[in-house]
Amino acid sequence: MIDFKTYFELLNLYSDYAMVCDSAEWEKWPEFFIEDGCYRLQPRENHDSGLPLCLLALESKAMIRDRVYGVKETMYHDPYYQRHVVGTPRVISVARDLYGERIVSEANYVVIRTKLDGESTVYNAGYYHDEIVRTPEGLKLRSRLCVYDTEMIANSIIYPI
Known part of the structure; x- marks a missing residue:
């Protein structure tokens, strides 16, 4: 088990991650990961069946930064x-x-999407499976696997889940 101080840091990691994604501060997103950290989105059916196919697999902080560039610029x-x-x-x-x-x-997580001219809808739901390590800067993600519950997802997932 972990002590209260470490658990409080863990709570802050989850909370801060969500706030960065919700406030569109994309340049801060890679800083939640170590240099060889990875971020993956995988349907639950594949995960439960032991199949490796992911919708998105970013295998390093450099790839995560590249995704940020894509979101912001291209x-x-x-x-x-x-x-x-x-x-x-x-x-x-x-x-x-x-x-x-x-x-x-x-x-567990739920992401609600609101288009500027539309209503709010459930965009994605599932759970995070994380490996977290302590660094001199605090707790960081070694890996984040977002296992989403449905095969029916939006045409494209642009922003981080």
Whole structure:
């Protein structure tokens, strides 16, 4: 288990991540990850079946930064707001490895999308499966796997989940 101070840091990591995504501060998004951190979106059916196919797989912080560049500079899409509702993280395990302290945790999420000229709708729902490590800058994501519940998703996922 982890102590209260570490759990409070974990809560802040989840909360700060959601706020950065919801406020469109894309240049801050990569800073939640270590240099060789990864971010993946995977349908639940594939995850539960042990199939590796993901909708999106960014395998390093450099790839995550490249995605930010794409979101800000090259992708054309109807703008929208998003709002994350993230459940309380559940600590699965705590171990020590070559990264030092490693926390494996999960939390449910719902992302609500609001188009500028439309209503708010549930955009994506699922859970995060995270591997988190302690760095000199605090807790960072070694990996974030977003396992979404449905095969029926929006035509494109532009912003981070």
